[in-house]
Amino acid sequence: MSRIAYVNGQYVLHGEGAVHIEDRGYQFADGIYEVISIDKGRFIDEEAHLDRLDRSLDELRIAWPMSRRAMKLVMRQVVKRNLVRDGLIYLQITRGVAPREHGFPKKRMQPSLVMTAKTLKPAPKDQPNDTGVAVISTPDIRWSRPDIKSVALLPNVLCKEKAHAAGAFEAWLVDGEGFVTEGSSTNAWIVTKDNQVVTRDFDKHILNGITRQAFVKLMAENGFTLVQRKFTVAEALAAKEAFVTSSTARIKAVVSIDGQPVGNGHPGETVARLRALYWDAVEDGGPLPKTPTDIREKH
Numbered sequence: 001m002s003r004i005a006y007v008n009g010q011y012v013l014h015g016e017g018a019v020h021i022e023d024r025g026y027q028f029a030d031g032i033y034e035v036i037s038i039d040k041g042r043f044i045d046e047e048a049h050l051d052r053l054d055r056s057l058d059e060l061r062i063a064w065p066m067s068r069r070a071m072k073l074v075m076r077q078v079v080k081r082n083l084v085r086d087g088l089i090y091l092q093i094t095r096g097v098a099p100r101e102h103g104f105p106k107k108r109m110q111p112s113l114v115m116t117a118k119t120l121k122p123a124p125k126d127q128p129n130d131t132g133v134a135v136i137s138t139p140d141i142r143w144s145r146p147d148i149k150s151v152a153l154l155p156n157v158l159c160k161e162k163a164h165a166a167g168a169f170e171a172w173l174v175d176g177e178g179f180v181t182e183g184s185s186t187n188a189w190i191v192t193k194d195n196q197v198v199t200r201d202f203d204k205h206i207l208n209g210i211t212r213q214a215f216v217k218l219m220a221e222n223g224f225t226l227v228q229r230k231f232t233v234a235e236a237l238a239a240k241e242a243f244v245t246s247s248t249a250r251i252k253a254v255v256s257i258d259g260q261p262v263g264n265g266h267p268g269e270t271v272a273r274l275r276a277l278y279w280d281a282v283e284d285g286g287p288l289p290k291t292p293t294d295i296r297e298k299h
């Protein structure tokens with residue numbers, strides 16, 4: 001079966017989808033994106049993702065290319081046309097096409113919208129043979145607004161590549177003061193020896209991951225002690241457990257940092273408990289609220 005993409009109003013063969021060479025996304029990375037996981041045909045935490053998309057657009061003063069309701073209809077079409085039951089949908093919106101000038105174009109822009117979907121193998125709830133993943137640490141070389149889910153991902157790409165070259169799954173990004181901000185495409189967490197779960201507070205130096213928000217909620221509802229504060233790599237190495245979260249990775253135990261073991265070097269019970277809670281919540285469309293926090297329709 002051929003993959004189908006949605007590109008600016010048309011459903012086209014994936015391999016034939018194209019945007020204009022003066023699209024500002026192509027020229028300046030002047031755009032934003034979202035990745036939403038699909039589990040048994042359901043979007044996981046769809047409204048939270050669309051809320052964050054709304055926030056990213058707002059921060060960059062890019063208009064919605066269509067109403068939120070229409071966007072949801074197109075999303076369903078893309079998933080249907082690609083026969084995706086478990087996998088993800090990718091949404092990208094850029095400011096649109098204009099002659100190459102750094103400043104925003106004077107004329108009213110029609111933002112570009114691209115959507116693709118793909119099937120992924122679902123991760124099982126019970127993972128008895130889970131060996132966890134390795135991470136490396138590396139300086140956070142990104143711009144100062146990683147809270148905006150912009151398509152300008154070159155620093156993330158370089159850091160991820162560095163991790164892969166070292167045989168690791170992820171790179172933990174370390175700010176100028178020695179604190180871990182997050183991973184190149186995941187949020188970072190540790191579990192201290194006295195069972196406090198620690199993750200950086202949402203201070204604009206991280207992306208407020210939807211999966212991060214989902215776990216914050218699950219922890220509050222299930223008696224975990226969560227502290228949202230900065231932590232260093234040294235503290236992570238002295239921790240009992242560490243893990244990363246994202247829409248596609250969901251939750252993965254981190255068993256080593258820069259080649260040194262975390263805890264006993266094996267996935268721990270906190271991650272196993274959290275995984276079970278998340279998998280259960282996903283059955284119901286995800287842990288986060290199912291209504292938009294901002295119900296205004298924007299055009």
Ligand SMILES: Cc1ncc(COP(=O)(O)O)c(C=O)c1O
Nearest residue numbers: 185186187207209210211246247
């Ligand atoms: C830098 C960064 N942090 C965190 C995340 C996790 O976000 P989410 O849970 O919304 O997928 C991502 C996901 O792409 C990311 O790119």
